[in-house]
Structure formats: C-alpha cells, structure tokens
Amino acid sequence: MPVEVDAGLATLSDQLILATVLLYVFAMIAYALDLAFSRSAGAEARAAKRPALATVGATVGTGADPAAPASAQAETEEPEDRTPPAWVVRVGMVAVGLGWLGWIANLASLITRGLAVDRWPWGNMYEFVVAMCLATVGAFLLMQLRYRVRFLGAFVTVAAALCLGFAVRYLHVQAGPVVPALNSYWVAIHVSAAIVAAGLFIVAAVSGILYLIRKDTAVRLPSRQDLERVAHRAIVIGFPIWTFAVIAGALWADKAWGRYWGWDPKEVWAFITWIVYAAYLHARATAGWKGKAATIVQLVACACLLFNLVGVNIFFGGLHSYAEVP
C-alpha cells in the first residue's frame, strides 16, 4: 500500500470543500427566496388537487378539468397573489443550478481527497461527514428531478452547509492512509451503502421536521400530506439500502473480527436504527399511528442514525472507532 500522500491534491480537496460550503449557502438563499416569493409549491399542488410528490399532470379525470378549479381557488383564497415576477421564476432555476454546482464541488472534493491518498475517501469522521453531505444533497437533487420537492431545498442545503462547516472546523484531519483493518474493499461496499441510506434518511427527516413545525395556516410550505409522502418515499428507498449496509457490515466483521455480529456499540446502534425505521414502517400501517406519531418515530430513528455516525465514535469507542476524531 502506498504511503505517499499527494499534498497538492489534498490541498485542492480542502479548497473545494470551502467552495462547496459557499455554493450551498448561496443555493440556500436562492431556494429560500424561491420558497418565499413563488407561489408555485402550495398553489400548484392544490390546483392539480394532487400531492406534490405525485408525478405532475398524469391525471385522467381526478376532477373535472384540472385547470379550472385551480385558478378559481387561487383567485378566491389568495387574491393578493398575482403571477410571480420574472425574477422569482429565475431565482428558482438559479437555486437548482447552485445546488447542482455545490454538489459537483462536494463530489470533486471527495474524489480529489481519495486520489490524494489513493484509497476510498471515507476512512475517518471528517471524510465521512463530507460524504454524508454529498449523499444528502444528492438524494435531494435526484428526488427533485422526479418529484416536486423544491421546497425542501433551502432546508437541505442549509443543513449540508452547517455540517460541512462543522466538519471543516472541528473534524478535519490531514489526508493520510488508514489503519489496516479499514484497508479492505468492504469499505467501498459497506460504508458507501450506509452513506447513501443516511442521505435518504436525512432528507426524510428534514421533511419530517417541516411536517411538525408546519402550522396549518403556513401557506408557503406544502401540505402535511405531501411532506409525509416525501419522507415515506425517501425512507422506503433508504431502508433496504440500510439493511444491505448492515448485512455488508456483518460480512465484513466476519472477515475482520471473527464474528459476523458481536454487539459492538456501533453495531448496537445500527441495529437500533434499523429497528426504529422498521417500527416507522409498521407505524404507518397501524391505525392511529399515521401522520404525527409516525413522523416522530422516523425522527427518533434519524436521531439514532446520527448518534451512531457521530456520537458513538466520540462517546463509546469500541472496535469501530478507527474514525480518528481529532
């Protein structure tokens, strides 16, 4: 295994991460403006009488003519709303563009770091948080391609910017090789799956928080039903990936430590996270648990997830604590 670290690439990676933070902040501002001034999210969804998440326009006869009641409604309910000025339309596009730019910078930072040390770039806490922000924003951007979730943009990008800022300030360690136990192709499989699942779960949690803080009068935000759908969709995709990540972890533990499951603190919390997400899925199928209760369950699950990714390294140690916390 090569010991040499390419200092130039490592520095480039550090600079790229700063660019990423800036781009996410700008994207956040643009998304926030879009959310505040365009009346698309709420009104359009109501117009089509369809949840924001459902693919737009594919309805055959879910009302009479979809356009007619919409404009009527908009007129009666929000007389002050006129067609949004052109800059508002543009700011939405700019937000999406900045989001993607930031994501590309984030990706580039991770790749340069990986190239600098010639290994998978998630071997310590710093790299892990950077990768998780990439996954979270990536999950959001991909969902945005298909579903109407732009309203989440401001919240997702601000969360990513804060996490990256925190990582740069408190978790950053010099690029370098990892200890032998981490030197395995299982890093690529197990950790990548965990990161992707975490990204989806975090998007779901952002949606869940909005669900809880949304007052019934807050017209800017999409309806609770839509928020719940976004969360459910993300979790339904994330849960099998998380399950796979846990199993891959067990396979790796079987290779590295001589047992596939040993109740190491990290394993305990991965298990707890899994159980609570399973509980969320059950809660949604149980009368009386839908909506608010289920949302709280998924937020608890996400708290367990984050505690596992960050807290366990700091508080408990154990076999998994290679993750160099500075």
Place this chain on the structure above:
Amino acid sequence: MGHIDPGAGERAVAEPQTKTETVTASGPEAGGKNEERRPGGIGVVGWARWFWRTLTSMRTALILLFLFALASIPGSIWPQRGVSDAKVFQYFEDSPRLAEWLDRFWLFDVFRAPWFAAIYLLLFLSLIGCVLPRTMTHLRESRRKPPAAPRNLGRLPQHASFEAPLTVEEAAARLRAKRFRVTTGPGWAAAEKGYLRESGNLLFHVALLGLLLAVGIGTLYGYRGNVLVVEGEGFANTVAAYDRYMPGQQVNAESLEPFSFTVEDFQASYIAKGEKTGQPLDFEARLKVEDAPGAPVRDYVLKVNEPLNVNGTQSYLIDHGYAPTFRITDGKGQVAFDGPVPCLVVQPANFTSECVIKVPDAQPEQLGILIGFLPTTVPVGSEWVSVFPGAANPTAQVYGAFAGDLGLKDGRPQSVYELDPDSLKKMKPLVMKADPLAVNEKLTLPGGMGSIEFTGVKEWIALQITHDPGRMPAFVASVLAVAGLVLTLTVRRRRVWVRVHDQAGQPEGESRRVDVGGLTRTEGGDFGEEFTEIVSALNPGIPNPGVKDAR
C-alpha cells in the same frame, strides 16, 4: 396493504379514504376490531384467545419493536462481557458496589439477559402468530379471481371514461398483456396484479425467523477460542491448545477441525515519517498450514481482513506484540531459561511493553524478573522511551529481578503476565532498574545468582479461531430478507376494472362508452401514471392528454 381479505376491495371502494386504516396483521378472522373484544367471563380459553390476538396485533408488534430497540441501548452504554471483558473487569475495580448492582440486572450481559430474551421471543412469537394466518390468506388469495367490478367506477380514486369500439374480451386481453390477472363478467372485466408484494412481505418476515434460528444454531453448536503464538512456534486445534476456549453448549471437544499451523514470520509495517508516524499500515503473518494430520503443508499469508479458513473453521489475526528472547543462566552456571517471552503492550502507539519471566528451574533459588521492552529506544533525560512501534532500536530494561520462591507450587492459578504479589513480597530483590540492554548484551545478577542475556526480538500474534455453523444459514436468511424487503417496498398491489356499456344489439366495432376505474391498495404509490398508461393501452385510438409532464 399487507392485510388482505376478500372484502377489502369492496370496502375500499365504498370508503377510499380509509382503505389503509383497517389493517391488522392477524388474518381475516381477527379483522380490525380485535381491540374491542375483551374477554368477559369466558374462562381460560377466552383469555388465551384474547392474549393471542393481542400478541399478534400490529400495535403489539410495534410496541415490542420499540422495546427491542430500547433494550439494546444499555448494551452500548456499559461494557459487555465477551465484547470487552477487560473493561468490565475495570468497572468492577473502579466502582464495585455499582458494578454489583448493574450485574444483578444483567447490564454487563444485556444480549444474554432474560429480559432481553423475553422481548425478542415475544416479538418473534408475535411474528409467527401474524405470519402464519397471513400466509394462509395469501395462498387462498393467490388462487382467487379478482373481485367483480363495483357499480360506479367513477367513485374510485382513479377513473376515466372514453368512447371506443372495445369489447370486454378485447379489454381483458389487453389487460392480460400487461400481466394482470383478469376475470370477466357481463359487461365488465376485473384485473389485479402485484401479488408479489405480499409474497415478498411474508418472505421477509419468515427470513427474520430464519435469521434468529441461524444465530441460535451458531451459539449452540459453534465455538470460539483465543491463542497467542510466537514466531517460529505452532498451534494445533485442540481444546488444550487454547489460552481461552468458549464452546457453545452443544459442542464436543472431539469435533474440532484437526488442523495445525506454524507461524513462520510476522511483519508489521508502519508510517515512518510525517504527522501520522507510527500508524500501522499492514500486518501479515506467514503460516505453514496442515489442514489435517498428514495432509500436505501449504503456505498461507494471514492478514487482518483475510482469515485462514480450514473447512469452515476460521482463524483471525486480531492482535500482535513483541516477544523478546532471553537466555538466563543461573547461579550454578546452568542455562535455566532460553526463549521468547511474550510481552503485554502497555502503550499501543509505540509498543512500550512489559514482560515477566519466571524461572522456576533456576538454582540455587528461583528467579522472577520484570522487564520493560522498548522497540525503538531513545534516551530522554535519565529515562528511556520508545518513539516508534517498529523494532528499530530494541532494548530490554530489567526493572526488577527477584530471587526466592515464586509460589508456583501451592496450586493457585497465576497469570503468566505478572509475578504473584504475595510471593513477591517474600522474595529478595537483586536488581532494581538497570540500564537498558541492547540485543546480545548481558546483565550479571549480583550475589552470584547468574545472568540475563537479551538475545533477540521475536513477535507474537494473537489469533481468534471460530467455528460458527450458523454463518451460512444466517447469510442466506439475510439475503432472502433483503429480497423480500425490496419486493414488499417496490411492488404495488393494484386493481383495475373496465365496464363496457353495450347498447342492446350494438354491432361489433362500433364505439361505445367505456368506464375504467382503478385503485392501489398501497399508500404512497403514484398509481396515476400507470393508470394513465393502462387507459391508453385500452384506448389506443385516442391520444391521451398530458401523459407526462416535463418535470
């Protein structure tokens, strides 16, 4: 939804909003009302029935899931026996009273605690109780025809009407082409698909049971052992050869895989310069392995993520350290000891180690020697420290040499890594804190007690050897679980009805009014898009308005 009963379709038609609320997991006979039925003076059988219904209800499953998660938390807060025994020991040392109380509640053995077992056994009992009836229902369902079309398709969540020259037979054929199961009646066709959802769900839950079973088999029929081997020495897989041997309840000592190996050489490499100096890069041990007595000897390079596998028994490299070699000559000029001494690592960052040598054969008196080993020695003031984990400048420093009775004969077990403190008090100190010895240097003990020569440096490796017959079954069960999970989360159960309004005596090929209705019994899915496609497949003549929006 998962719970499928024959009336669900109709009920859903009547109240599309509540179609998902009546789900209970305990099969059709329990329905959605089991909560209300309380045992009122119906005796033991009634109570048993009530208990079973409650246990297998979705709400109980949910609560048990929470309890399961909650119950595992202490397992991460307090150190666990079998995971970090040393820390448990330390806990008892530091706060014995608290530790004793914690131990009373099994908090150092959470995952073997009766209360933990109670939770998961209840959960799995509940699982069996809900999977069995669901399987029966599902089997019955899969052979049943889709239910007849409701009267008013316009009240379904998805519906469309158009005029087209379509017959019921033609509609049925087109739906079949879309892999629906179809049945027809006078003027209508009913179609359903997505049975794999429930199959996947059942598969997932059954696979979880399988996983529990596999883990159980592993703990009963598997074993685990630890052994420390010095370079040049060997190991044969017998119970006696282990330093620590932990068999499952059903393992017998004769069934151990009869392999053996010798450790030819161990290499550790470290980062030599920069901020991360001393961080390990790679470990490898070269072994000569004999899979069975008399079998051909093969070479194997043992590494951290690459265990040695002999017919399912795995040997893992889990630790390493130094074993400096010494030659000890006693007061009578005899060589009383000559060989490696495995040392405990005191500071893992630089492998400062402590070694104990007991020389019961020394004459005229037994010798006990405490030694500090520094792999890369650098003087700091009047002390010496190690600055690097590799053996660049190894020295051995005699901290103390004692003559007298080691206390080995009174039968009490002693650790090889320490001198028995009681005996030590009665022994005579010969040397305290000598200067470090380089390789091949010798320290003469005062009083004609002999000498110690530091002859070289070897390394030891710690191995964990495990045999777990539940590994493969557990793996298969988890793969099935994931497969089932993906099915249950991606497949949607959906029904489509077509009603063709024939005027009496209308000729074939003439346009007539066709109503199509559809519903999905899974929430969260956007059935709209697929429904649109189905409608256009039924009505190819007319282009469909706005099938896809550019979002």
